[in-house]
Amino acid sequence: MKHCLVVDDSSVIRKVARRILEDLDFSISEAEDGKQALEACRTSMPDAILLDWNMPVMDGLEFLTTLRHESGGDKPVVVFCTTENDVAHITRAIRAGANEYIMKPFDKEIVEAKFQEVGLI
Template sequence: MKNCLVVDDSSVIRKVARRILEDLAFETSEAEDGMKALDMCRKEMPSAILLDWNMPVMDGLEFLAQLRREPGGEKPKVVFCTTENDVAHIAKAMRAGADEYIMKPFDREIVEAKFAEVGLI
């Protein structure tokens, strides 16, 4: 079973995302900031990471940069999921090594389409 780490400081978003992902047959785990997510990835790399941008302690972009330098850190498919919806932010995320990008608000169909896009489904 594929597993997806949901990284978002909002527990509501994590819950919504989790429900969608479980419907898509993913095992899920959660982290509320980039630092905690990085710790979890160091223990075990997930297949996918759904990643918020603006979070306390360590934001999504910083997390992504660090993740990609970790051993095995190139493996997880990283899908940003953020309210940042301008070209500059999207381009920056993609250059930093994101695989796909979701602009909030999102729904089940969008998550499904984006995960299919990167070959997770």
């Protein structure tokens, strides 16, 4: 079973993402911000990361940039999931190492399609 780390400061978003991803046969762990996510990755690197942009402590872009320099940090597929939808944000995310980008609000069909595109399912 593949493992996905859901990183979002909203408990509601984490809960919705958890339900969707568990239905797609992922095991899930959660983090409320980039710092917690980085600690989780240093303990056990996930197969995938569903990542919010705007979070306290450490935002998604800072987390992603740091992750990609960690040992094994090049391996997880990172899917940004955010309300930031302008081309500049998407470009920055892809340049920082994101594999895909999902806009909030999202549903199971969107998540499933994006995860299929990047070869996770």
